[in-house]
Amino acid sequence: MQRRDFLKALGTGAMLATGLSVRSVFANAAPHVVIVGGGVGGATAAKYLKFADPNIRVTVIEKNPVYIRPYGSSEVLNDHIGMQDLEVRYDRLRERYGIEFLFDTVTGVDPHARTVRTAGGVQLNYDRMIVSPGIQLLYERIEGYSASVAESRIPSAWIAGNQTRLLRDQLHAMRPGGTFVIVAPPNPYRCPPGPYERGALMAEWFKVHNPTAKVIILDSKDSFVPGPSMLLGWNRLYGYNVPERFREGMPTDGEWPMKIHEEPGMLDWVAGRDGGRVLSVDAANLSVETEAGRIEADVLNIVPPMVAGKVAFELDLVDETGYCPIDRRTHESTRHPGIHVIGDACVADAMPKSGFSANTQAKVAARAVVDLLAGRDTQAPLWENTCYALAGSEYGLYVADIFRLVDGRIARTEGPRFLPLDASRAQIRIGALYQQNWMRTFTDDCFA
Amino acid sequence: MRREDTVKKCVSVLALLVSLFAPTVHAQDAERPTGEMMGNTCAACHGTYGRLGSAAFVPLAGMEVEEFVRAMRAFRDGSRPSTLMHSVAVGFSDEEYQAMAEFFAAQRIEE
Amino acid sequence: MKKHLLLILLLSALGGQAFAEPARETAQAWTPVRLHAVLAAMPQGDAVRGEKLHGQLFCASCHGERGESLSRHWPALSGQRAPYTYKMLLDYRDGLRHEDARAEMMVVLARMMTEQDMADVAAFYAAQPLPGSAPLKKGHPVNDLVRRGDPQRLITPCASCHGVEGQGGRNETPSLAGQRPEYLVRTLRAFRDNVRHNDVHQGMAQFAWDLTDEEIQALAEYYAR
Numbered sequence: 001m002q003r004r005d006f007l008k009a010l011g012t013g014a015m016l017a018t019g020l021s022v023r024s025v026f027a028n029a030a031p032h033v034v035i036v037g038g039g040v041g042g043a044t045a046a047k048y049l050k051f052a053d054p055n056i057r058v059t060v061i062e063k064n065p066v067y068i069r070p071y072g073s074s075e076v077l078n079d080h081i082g083m084q085d086l087e088v089r090y091d092r093l094r095e096r097y098g099i100e101f102l103f104d105t106v107t108g109v110d111p112h113a114r115t116v117r118t119a120g121g122v123q124l125n126y127d128r129m130i131v132s133p134g135i136q137l138l139y140e141r142i143e144g145y146s147a148s149v150a151e152s153r154i155p156s157a158w159i160a161g162n163q164t165r166l167l168r169d170q171l172h173a174m175r176p177g178g179t180f181v182i183v184a185p186p187n188p189y190r191c192p193p194g195p196y197e198r199g200a201l202m203a204e205w206f207k208v209h210n211p212t213a214k215v216i217i218l219d220s221k222d223s224f225v226p227g228p229s230m231l232l233g234w235n236r237l238y239g240y241n242v243p244e245r246f247r248e249g250m251p252t253d254g255e256w257p258m259k260i261h262e263e264p265g266m267l268d269w270v271a272g273r274d275g276g277r278v279l280s281v282d283a284a285n286l287s288v289e290t291e292a293g294r295i296e297a298d299v300l301n302i303v304p305p306m307v308a309g310k311v312a313f314e315l316d317l318v319d320e321t322g323y324c325p326i327d328r329r330t331h332e333s334t335r336h337p338g339i340h341v342i343g344d345a346c347v348a349d350a351m352p353k354s355g356f357s358a359n360t361q362a363k364v365a366a367r368a369v370v371d372l373l374a375g376r377d378t379q380a381p382l383w384e385n386t387c388y389a390l391a392g393s394e395y396g397l398y399v400a401d402i403f404r405l406v407d408g409r410i411a412r413t414e415g416p417r418f419l420p421l422d423a424s425r426a427q428i429r430i431g432a433l434y435q436q437n438w439m440r441t442f443t444d445d446c447f448a
Numbered sequence: 449m450r451r452e453d454t455v456k457k458c459v460s461v462l463a464l465l466v467s468l469f470a471p472t473v474h475a476q477d478a479e480r481p482t483g484e485m486m487g488n489t490c491a492a493c494h495g496t497y498g499r500l501g502s503a504a505f506v507p508l509a510g511m512e513v514e515e516f517v518r519a520m521r522a523f524r525d526g527s528r529p530s531t532l533m534h535s536v537a538v539g540f541s542d543e544e545y546q547a548m549a550e551f552f553a554a555q556r557i558e559e
Numbered sequence: 560m561k562k563h564l565l566l567i568l569l570l571s572a573l574g575g576q577a578f579a580e581p582a583r584e585t586a587q588a589w590t591p592v593r594l595h596a597v598l599a600a601m602p603q604g605d606a607v608r609g610e611k612l613h614g615q616l617f618c619a620s621c622h623g624e625r626g627e628s629l630s631r632h633w634p635a636l637s638g639q640r641a642p643y644t645y646k647m648l649l650d651y652r653d654g655l656r657h658e659d660a661r662a663e664m665m666v667v668l669a670r671m672m673t674e675q676d677m678a679d680v681a682a683f684y685a686a687q688p689l690p691g692s693a694p695l696k697k698g699h700p701v702n703d704l705v706r707r708g709d710p711q712r713l714i715t716p717c718a719s720c721h722g723v724e725g726q727g728g729r730n731e732t733p734s735l736a737g738q739r740p741e742y743l744v745r746t747l748r749a750f751r752d753n754v755r756h757n758d759v760h761q762g763m764a765q766f767a768w769d770l771t772d773e774e775i776q777a778l779a780e781y782y783a784r
Contacts, residue, residue: 048488051497356492363488382481384489386532400532402489402539404481415538419531426616426671431531433667434493437504437660442492502659506621506630515629529620 030055031373034116034126036106036311038062040071040355041132041343043093044362044446050097052370059100061118065090067447071191071355072439073160074198077168078205080393086160092448109315111336128369130331131317131324132343132358133309135159135190141305142183143280153283154300158190170299171202177212178298183278183288184219185303188323190344190353192225193389193399195303196269200230200391203238203267215267216297218290220277225352226389226397226418231269232258233391233428239265249421256425278302308345315339323347328410330368330378331361340365348383349410351403357385359446381405388435396431483551486544498552509555516549517542586653589759594731597649598642602675604682612680616668626684631741632661638689638726643733644681648672650757658754691737691784693725701777712769717778725782732763735782743779751775 033049035042038060046058067088075081093099104118109129117123137156139145150156155163155170171180180202184195199217206213215238224230232250234240239261242250250258270276275292282288287296307322317324317333324341326333328349331340342365343358351357364381371378383403391397402413419431487498490508494500498508508516522528524537540548587593613619613626618636623629626636636644650656651669669677696702708716720729725736735743749755750767758764770778 047496359492360489364485367485379485380479380481382485382489384536386493386536388532396531398532398535400535402536413539416535424615426668427529427531429667429671430617433664434504434531437664438493440660441495441500441503441505445491445496448496500632502661504660504664506632511630519629529614529617 030057031127032057032059032125033128033130033369033373034124035060035130035132036116036315037132037134037309037343038064038067038090038101039132039134039343039358040069040446041134041358041362042130043067043090044359045130045132045342045366046099047093047097047446048363048366049370050099052366053374054098056370056373057100058097059102059124060090060093061102061104061106061116061124062090063103063105065103068160068164069443070158070160071442073157073164074194074201076164077157077171077198078201078393079168079172080201083165083168086164088443088447090447096448106311107314109336109339111338114338126338127373129339130362130365130369131312131315131333131339131341131345132362133311133345135306135344135353136309137303138305138307142278142302144283145281145302145304149281149283150302154281154286154302156303157301158194158303158306167299167301171205172209174210174213174298176210177214178210179214179216179296180206180299181288181295181297181301182215182217183300183302183304184217184221184224185305186220188353189303189306192352192354193230193387193397195219196224196230197389197391198301199267199269200234200238200395201393203234204392206266207238213266216295217267217269218276218278218288218295219270220272222271222273226399228421229397229419229423230389230391232421233395233397234265234267234269235259235261237392237395238267239263240267240269241265243271251422254422306344312341312345317341317345319347321347328405328408329381330372331365332368340369350412351383351401351410352385352399354385354387355442355446356387357383359442360384383410388431388438390432390435392432394432395428396433396435398431480544480547483547483549486540487548487551490548497555499555499558507557508552510557511549511552513546513549513553516552517545520545520548586655588655589757591759594646594759598646598731601642601645602678604641604645604678604680604685606679606682606686609679609681609683612672612676613683616671616676616680618668618680625687627687627690628739628742631739634739634742635690635737636684637687638736639681639684639734640727640731641678641681641685642731643727644684645677646731647757648677648681649674656755656757658749689726689734689736691782693736693782694723696781699777699781701774701781704774704778705781714766714769717766737784738779738782740776740779740783743782744775747775747778 033056035046035058042060046060049056049058068086069088073086076083076086090101094101102122104120104122107117107119109116114126115123116126116129137158139147139150150163155167157163157167174180182195182199195217199215203215228246231242231246235242235258236256241261242258252258270292275290277291279289279291281302286300287294308318308324312318312324317335317339319325324333324346325335326341326346331342331346333339333341342361344353348357348361360383364383368378384401386400387398389397397419399417401417403410404413493505494508500507519528520537523530523533526534621629621633622636628635647656648669651665654666656662657666705717708714720732721727721735725734727734747767747770750764751770753764756764
């Protein structure tokens with residue numbers, strides 16, 4: 001929707017209600033929920049609001065007219081899909097549910113007057129607001145790194161777009177026998193299995209296209225999700241030797257035993273305890289200084305520390321952690337009433353930062369908003385994060401968690417989280433098939 | 449404040465007392481999420497409100513209550529093979545299976 | 560054409576080296592001679608081994624403990640004729656059958672199986688009771704179509720191949736008795752719209768081309784459990 005249409009609508013509204021302020025017109029009409037951010041969280045919230053009550057007016061304010069999905073974007077790097085396959089359009093949300101879109105940037109909010117302003121000069125009244133701004137990458141936290149370096153030479157490719165394309169091109173142009181280095185971020189970060197899945201998929205691709213290449217994942221952490229199940233996949237597929245401390249429970253006989261490889265494999269992971277933490281980067285020479293010494297790269301991919309997206313800061317929703325504190329039951333900001341925060345940007349305790357988490361948080365928030373607007377009691381929330389990940393195109397892993405509200409905090413329900421180490425070949429193969437299906441069904445649940 | 453009738457309130461208090469002594473989160477909490485709240489977490493694989501076109505996952509909309517409950521039980525005890533459904537099923541109680549089953553059974557089917 | 564392009568894209572997006580090969584798409588179409596030879600060469604099936612495989616390979620997860628089907632989305636396999644089940648698995652494996660995302664799943668699974676595996680699970684399902692029976696239903700809207708066909712549209716009676724009670728058998732046709740009606744509807748439409756074409760010389764599709772939506776629905780109900 002264009003800016004002038006909005007102004008026209010406001011003007012018309014004011015004309016219809018002669019003498020009344022614009023605010024009163026909205027108060028008499030159907031409640032208006034403004035959603036900031038049209039990613040997974042914002043889109044899901046918009047859709048489920050409409051399901052709960054089609055009379056609620058929903059406006060999504062989003063910067064980009066086409067969404068480029070970050071989840072599954074590593075599959076562009078190995079040419080499994082193309083950049084165009086990451087594009088998701090808002091047409092279905094608009095046409096099926098009557099959700100209005102304003103492609104613009106939010107510049108400020110007045111939580112008392114319940115108005116929000118955009119860079120394009122629009123001012124909207126809202127009854128409740130849901131903010132789902134995602135993350136921003138703090139490039140400068142790593143000495144020698146910056147946004148311009150990331151855009152031109154050392155991509156992060158953690159927010160899908162040009163950097164994804166750049167990284168793909170660099171990887172495909174890498175010299176035979178070159179080294180691909182991934183620098184994994186510290187906790188908390190978006191998509192915990194992401195860096196490790198990316199390394200695995202590239203190792204798989206290199207085995208065919210650049211068999212003497214190497215993949216090194218540098219980490220400040222000593223463990224990662226989904227843990228041993230990924231390490232076992234690396235062992236089986238890329239000749240990786242599983243560190244002693246992770247070997248418990250790994251199969252030593254049967255269908256597909258864990259092996260001890262004599263030669264180092266194509267892929268390596270340097271944990272924090274082994275000096276994997278990166279201290280600085282030399283952009284000109286494509287090398288990093290780690291606690292264990294200098295590592296030279298032919299292609300370098302750095303995922304820096306991250307915090308809530310810029311607009312969360314601009315709207316004063318963040319605390320000293322760089323994320324947005326909320327009432328866990330409703331996702332309402334504890335800093336400003338009437339504004340709910342969901343997705344990567346919110347403080348969600350035990351929940352990982354992921355698309356799936358954002359999707360279930362959006363549903364909890366949407367339900368809470370609908371109940372609050374109707375003057376009803378809010379409901380007991382329930383969240384989930386059940387994501388598939390890949391150790392190879394035919395090797396499926398997963399994380400499966402259920403979360404409940406316990407003493408005001410979001411706590412994980414006890415149970416098995418990951419693919420069992422004794423999973424059969426069939427389970428592993430089907431897991432990969434499910435991962436592909438889930439990309440489609442998940443996208444549909446958010447955007448269609 | 450919740451509008452609960454007295455009986456439900458007593459049960460909630462009892463459940464709360466029990467849960468206070470439990471170090472981990474158990475499926476039976478004082479205030480149970482509705483079938484819809486729980487069921488909507490399934491949508492990412494099983495379709496919005498259980499409605500799914502052609503996909504590897506089973507659509508849940510319109511599924512008979514008994515079939516749903518039986519499936520979740522079988523996933524939980526491992527008698528039915530799964531990739532991650534075992535993990536999911538472990539996270540819910542029998543009463544919650546019933547609530548979700550009733551929710552999905554009531555959803556319209558749309559192929 | 561567009562639909563096929565979409566299917567090819569979907570298939571190639573499924574992942575794995577297997578789908579990068581275009582060879583599967585041009586797999587040999589069936590001829591009566593080849594069908595006869597392949598079925599004659601079908602390995603002896605071991606139903607006991609088949610039952611184990613049906614658990615390990617997730618068949619039970621969708622098709623049910625005895626193959627009775629757990630959802631309107633998936634066909635019942637219980638009591639299905641072994642040569643037919645075997646042929647379907649070959650068709651999935653070779654990419655001859657791939658009408659939608661559910662079929663894609665079967666393609667992946669079939670490629671994990673040897674021909675012995677296929678014969679074994681086929682034997683297991685054949686040993687299970689049929690989910691239903693479809694005897695004469697006088698007065699049913701499509702009873703005449705089933706029993707007498709329609710000479711005007713060159714449709715031979717369904718029962719002439721699929722059996723007096725829908726149990727299949729003639730010309731390697733499958734049993735339809737007690738099958739999931741949603742699955743039968745989908746199947747007839749797939750044949751009618753040329754989305755499914757693993758039949759020999761369009762031997763099934765030709766009868767579906769001139770069926771109306773109402774007839775398809777009624778036929779599915781005729782054979783349903």
